[in-house]
Amino acid sequence: MSNDAENEYFCDGLAEELLNALAKIDDLNVAARTSAFSFKGKGANVSEIGNALNVNTILEGSVRKSGNRLRITVQLVKASNGYHLWSERYDREMRDIFDVQDEITLAVVGALKVKLFGEERAAVLKRYTDNPQAYEFYLKGIYYRWKLTPEEFGKSLKYFEQATAADPNFALAYFGLASYYGYGTAWGLLPTPPEEGWAKAEAAMEKVLELDATLPEVLIGNAFKLVHYREWDEAGTGIERAAEANPKFPEIHHLYSFYLLAVGRFDDAVSEAKRALELDPLSLNYSRFLGICFFFARRHDEAIGQLNQALELEPNNPSVYEILGGVYVQKGMFAEAAAAWQRAMTLEGDDELAAVLDRDKDNFANAAQAIAQKRIERMNAKTASGEFVLAINLARAYLMLGDEDQTFYWLEKAVDERNVFPLLMNSDPFYDRVRSDSRFQDLLRRVGFPTDENAPGRTTNEASETQTARLSPAATEAKEFGVPPSGGNLNNQSTSSAGEKQPPEGGTPNFTSNIKRGYLITLVVFLLAAVGFGYWFLSAKKSDSSAGGKKSLAVLPFVNASQDANAEYLSDGITESIINNLSQLAGLKVMSRNSAFRFKNNQTDTKNIASQLGVESLVTGDIKQLGDKLIINVRLIDPSDDSQIWGNQYVKTTADVIAAQTEIAQAVAQNLRLRLTNSEQRQLGKSYTKNAEAYELYLRGRFHYFKITQAEIRKSIEFYEQAIELDPTYALAYAGIADAYRTLPIAYGTSSKESFPQAKAAAIKALEIDANLAEAHIVLGWIAFWFEWDWQAAESELKRAIELAPNNADAHRAYAHLLSNTGRHVEAIAESKLARELDPLSLITNSLEGQFLFYAGRELEAFARYHKTLEIEPNFWVAHNGLARIYIRQKRFAEAVTALNKAIELSGGSTEPITQLGYALAKSGNREKAQATLEELKSLAAESYVPAYNFAMVYNGLGEKEEALKYLEKSFEEREVQITFIKIDTRWDEFRAAPRFIEIIKRMNFE
Incomplete structure (x- = not known):
């Protein structure tokens, strides 16, 4: 603080x-x-x-x-x-x-x-010290050691040195020095030769032993030193003793599992990794490493399950995707492997390699080899500029190319470098294809491992044989790649005729600290990261986007306790009004209407509801209407024990209903002990109309709008208009009209030119009455996005809406959509997650996040998000439609057709999944059935509006470019919502060089 x-x-x-x-x-x-x-x-x-x-x-x-x-x-x-x-x-x-x-x-x-x-x-x-200054230096060193980036890790050295200078007897500070030099050298992070780094690490450890040999850190440091010297038996004994002496220290169990994995004791490694994770259940390192243990043990399904659990802890961690891709390769699931590795590359910001993989995704072997070749070229360039390149990276790249001579040349260098990277050769499935080679056995002997070709890691299963066949073609002559086995221009040593290792031409090896992360080929880099002493090497510290200190609340739908079912609009409307009032408070996170109303008819298990919504408190209530009287019972509940924090009964006339909802919102805020600014107090007490009848008509409009059918939405407009007749200054009613007209083109394919101008006029009128009405700014943002293609104006309106109503999930969702369609995928997904935090059970919010992930090329995550949506509601057709898009991209056409038929059935024959079905059938080669869907769309167009874009997409699938462009131009002229996707939809990639397509892109202000 x-x-x-x-x-x-x-x-x-x-x-x-x-x-x-x-x-x-x-x-x-x-x-x-x-x-x-x-x-x-x-x-x-x-x-x-x-x-x-x-x-x-x-x-x-x-x-x-x-x-x-x-x-x-x-x-x-x-x-x-x-x-x-x-x-x-x-x-x-x-x-x-x-x-x-x-x-x-x-x-x-x-x-x-x-x-x-x-x-x-x-x-x-x-x-461990009585010197406050030394202690403060030590805390700074620890702080930077945990910052998890190479740069910050480097800062820790200065503070550990200052701590030992202030107190020469401070054992923990010396261990900080030992960890800096030991881990830094093991990972090649230090600007010093390895022998110098190890010497300093050992000297610091000797000092720790001299001062306090009882520290658990001492046992870890000694064991790690023994592993460095390849004294495996002694290291194993030391780590086992450390685990017995400190059973609640997860890092020791973690290191022990690494040791056990390295020597091929897979079941024991899994047990120790599980124990570390039990002690530290939210550790990404430990969760990931358990997945690695399953992977090396050839327990592939368990590995996939565990790695997906790790992704739940940190969805954007590239190393987990990299390992997951390796597991898929072992299972022969090459499409899934390509998707996982492409996601890892995207997260790393390596768009060039991601593009290589995407270009050859139908031939995984070619893609893997192209990437290996590209990495070798990059490493050549690095070493030519004086940077140090790890030999293990080159070894793995050449093994992917099938060049075994080069592979063993660089593996020998890797072993000589004496860092941590070669330590898993004995168990890593990556080396199975060369495990029986006598040169590999010699290397294992030098590292101190068993040399039996059937030692741990040997497998002959079908997937492994498939992998070898597809990824290891005949060795290519090394001269093609510019690095002959006998030497070359890379910075590691060449071999002289006398067998001595000499520096390459141009000077001695350069140990610079500017080492970049290993990638697709360098799986082992990520494996060691999980040991805990290398995670900073893999990922920058994430910024925390969570709202610290906010209280959280959900207002559940009030129960209609009246005998008249037609009064339900009143209970729903008052609930929504209270949600909207409380959502304006900066210190309170309020679940949106969509998620809260998932529990409309099921509010018995409050603890489970709060858990699903992720909130601390719940508001529940019921409303009974007796003539012109309303009896409203409200309760504020602590769901942890179902106790009532506050409750009250309000007896009001229908004329006082507006005041009642304001009183309820104020009472909830007061009993949550929120500190409100003067502005927030005024906002809570604000009413948009003083006419109770107009308010009732507005509530009826909202009730019908949320029925989400075209007829009901049009009925909502009628009620909003009636409310405006009674109160021409009712801004919310104008905003309701704007939202209704805005919804029709995207949800029901009505004409954009018919609906959006009416939506814009109503939104502008709302803002003339109340310039701070977030709902109206959201509609103007959508119109600038979907209809006017004014991307800057759309962003300004949506950002203004978020500024006015930071808890409005619709505003965040709209902004995410804009960002996605304009190609700003990282920002889009971040914004979408904010929307989901505010609206976790909303079907459309979850599905749209799947869509944004899909367009960002993150298919695995998109697939998972769509399935999460279907867990909430199995019959939500939009999610089935989204899954089909993934299947189409992966050329899994039979599964796509099944998903689309399901979507058509559940949607009541929406033209969107019919269009996707036509495209899928065309791409699968079934032109006759694809043509049939075109005829079906034409038949539907004779009865109601069908976007021209839909016809363009089916003709696209059929390869009829002229027809596709004709309908695409018509879609442009009609300013259809669907055409705003052409910048990011890869199905139009074959058209991007066409002058007519370029003209559309230009006139839509995309370029």
Whole structure:
């Protein structure tokens, strides 16, 4: 909480030190750092955190540091209901920090009624330094070590050195130095020769041993050193002892699983990896590495399942996709492998390699070899400019090309480099095709592994044979690639006639620190990252987009308790009004109408509802209408135990209904103890009309609009117009008309030229009355996007809507759509996720995220998102239609046809899936049936409007370019919504050089 962001290191460090101290207590299970810190800054409620970490108590707090003064506030909270078991505030000076830590630790132990005796108490209260300055330097070093990027990792050295200078007896600071030099050298991150880095690491470890040989870190460091020297038996014994002595230290179990995997003890490796993940369940490293263990054990289905779980923790992690692709290759699922690897490349920002894979995706072997060739060219260029290139990267690239001479040449160099990268050769399935080669056996012997060709990792299953056949053609002459086995222009050493390794022409090897990440070929780079001491090498620290500190709420649909079912519009409308009122508050996250109304007729299990919506509190209620009287019962509920926080009954006349909803919203905000600005207080009390009858007509309009059929939407317009007749200044009613006309062209294929001008006129009228009406800005954003093709104006309107209503999921969804259609895919997906956070059970929000992922080329994630949508509602035709698009791109036409027939049935014969079916049939070669869908569309066009774009798409599939362009030009003239997709829809790629197509793109302001 300090004004200076630089003091964040102190907050993180203090939390970690308390965690480490409490973790030493046998009778106390403490969540590991990675899992605990995954909630940093996310504003999650304690119940959610408790469930995720499987703990019943949470220690939280804040630190304010100003100069040498500290204010530390700590609370021990019960996860089930948020009640405080203990809390305290400490106002101290920096020199008292050690006393404060001890006091907090003992207070927590006391509040939890845990008994501490003798050695255990001494261990918990043990101090590694009494020098506050040294301690502060150490915390800074730890902070940068965890920042997870090579640059930040490099900063840790200075602080560890300052800590040891301030206190020469500070064992943990020396371990920080050892980890910097050891891990940095192992990963090739340091600007020093490996032998120099290892020497410094060992010297620091010797100092740690001299000062405190009981540290668990000592056991890890020693074991890692033994692995470096290939002393496998001694390393195994040391790690096993460390695991026995520190059973609750996940990093030790993680390192042990790596060791077991390296020596081929697969079942034991899986067991230890599972134990590490149990101790630290939200660790991406541990989740990913368990997937690797399954992969190396040839338990492919379990590997796929586990890696998908890792993606749930971090959906945009390229290393997980890379490993997943390797598993698919082993199973012979080459289309899935290509999709996973292409996603990894996209996340890495390597569009060039992603394009190579996309270009040859129908011939996976060619694509893999083209990528390997491209990587070799890049590495040649790097070394020519003086950069250091890891030999293992070259070895793997040449193995993908099937050039075994070059492969073994560079594998020998990799072994000589003595970093961590060759340590999994014994088990890695990647090397199965050369495992029986005597040269490979010699290399295993040099690393200290068994040399039997049937040692761990040997497999002869069909998928492996298929992989070898498709990925390993006859060796190509090395001169084609510019690197002969006897030498070359790369920076590693050539071999002299006497067998000595000499530097290549041009000088000695250059150990620069500017090493880039390995990629498609360098799977092992990612494998070692999971060990925990290399993750910073793989991914930059993600920015936290969560809204820290926000309370969260869902207003469930009020029950219509009247005898008259026609009064349902009133219960639905008042619910929506309360949602809209509360959504304007910056300190409150409110679930949107779509998600809340999923529970309209099922509100019994409040805990489950809150869990699905991800909220802390629920508002429920019922409304009974008796003549001109309304009886409204409202309850604010804590779903963790179904207790009522607040409740009230309002007895109003129908003329007072507007005041009633305002009172309810204000009471909810007050009982949630929200701090409202003057502006927010005014906004909560704002009413858009004082005419109760007009308000009732508006509610009827909303009720019919959400029936989402063309007839019902048109009926909603009638009610909005009647409301305006009673109150011509009713801005919300104008916004309702605008939204209704905006919906018709995209949902029901009505003419854009008929609907959008009416939508725009109504939206402008709404804004003339109330310039801050977010709903009207959203409609103008859609119109500028879909109809006017004014991309800048569309973005301005939608950003203004989000500024006015940050909790409005529709605004975020519309902005995401605009970003996607204009090719800004990364921004689109980020915005779409914000919409889903606000509207997690909305079918259209989930499906559109699948669409945005699809157009971004992230097919695996799109596939998963569509299936998530169908878990919510199996009969949502839009999701079936989206899945079909993926199947078509993957040339799985039979599955596409099945999905589209389902979509047609569920949609009642919408022209959208009929069009997609025609395209799929055409691309599958079934021209006769494709032509039949064209006739069906023409028949439908005789009765109602069918977009010209639909005909263009089917003709596109049939390869009839002239007809396709004719209808595409007609779609352009009609300004149809569908044509806004042509910039990103790859189905038009064959048309992009056509002058008529170029003219359309230009006139739509895409270029």
